[in-house]
Amino acid sequence: AQSVTQPDIHITVSEGASLELRCNYSFGASPYLFWYVQSPGQGLQLLLKYFSGDTLVQGIKGFEAEFKRSQSSFNLRKPSVHWSDAAEYFCAVGPMNTGFQKLVFGTGTRLLVSP
Amino acid sequence: DAGVTQSPTHLIKTRGQQVTLRCSPKSGHDTVSWYQQALGQGPQFIFQYYEEEERQRGNFPDRFSGHQFPNYSSELNVNALLLGDSALYLCASTKRGTDQPQHFGDGTRLSIL
Numbered sequence: 001a002q003s004v005t006q007p008d009i010h011i012t013v014s015e016g017a018s019l020e021l022r023c024n025y026s027f028g029a030s031p032y033l034f035w036y037v038q039s040p041g042q043g044l045q046l047l048l049k050y051f052s053g054d055t056l057v058q059g060i061k062g063f064e065a066e067f068k069r070s071q072s073s074f075n076l077r078k079p080s081v082h083w084s085d086a087a088e089y090f091c092a093v094g095p096m097n098t099g100f101q102k103l104v105f106g107t108g109t110r111l112l113v114s115p
Numbered sequence: 116d117a118g119v120t121q122s123p124t125h126l127i128k129t130r131g132q133q134v135t136l137r138c139s140p141k142s143g144h145d146t147v148s149w150y151q152q153a154l155g156q157g158p159q160f161i162f163q164y165y166e167e168e169e170r171q172r173g174n175f176p177d178r179f180s181g182h183q184f185p186n187y188s189s190e191l192n193v194n195a196l197l198l199g200d201s202a203l204y205l206c207a208s209t210k211r212g213t214d215q216p217q218h219f220g221d222g223t224r225l226s227i228l
Contacts, residue, residue: 041221043119044207045219102171
């Protein structure tokens with residue numbers, strides 16, 4: 001069965017500190033991998049995606065993620081967190097079948113940023 | 116360039132009623148997917164439309180139905196509403212045959228009383 005696990009429901013990070021959000025997936029074949037961010041009352045904004053190639057991908061807002069096939073992980077990182085990064089973060093996987101991207105999402109990690 | 120637009124933004128219904136939610140895809144996109152996001156959960160895939168036909172469906176009952184129009188816009192219909200249908204309904208669009216990821220709208224917040 002296809003599934004995504006985000007083990008941390010909440011994470012609190014001090015402003016300026018580094019951040020790592022964990023994501024593990026279970027998928028029958030090599031998947032496409034995504035990180036989305038959701039601010040309160042809004043839809044999902046794509047931060048970054050991994051399709052193939054370099055396993056370290058760069059996204060918007062200074063985020064990056066590393067794909068580790070052996071660990072079935074796709075962790076999101078940011079070297080220095082800003083207060084505006086406080087939001088809900090979702091990891092998602094989809095099949096390598098362009099145009100039919102049924103996404104399976106994790107339950108999300110809520111990021112709180114302390115002064 | 117308009118992104119994915121959804122209407123209405125908020126809706127309140129009572130049990131047993133039916134509801135129609137609307138979505139206009141991002142310009143240049145032809146495939147529309149619908150997701151249900153319950154409070155505190157990640158989005159769950161409902162179904163996907165391409166060329167005015169349902170192409171994939173998630174684990175949702177037949178009370179959930181949809182439609183896609185020739186201009187690629189889409190509707191989500193839910194009949195016999197239950198309290199458990201209260202959720203944020205998200206529409207996402209993409210271009211079939213490309214590696215473009217799905218772009219999401221801001222959603223419709225549906226509350227069932």
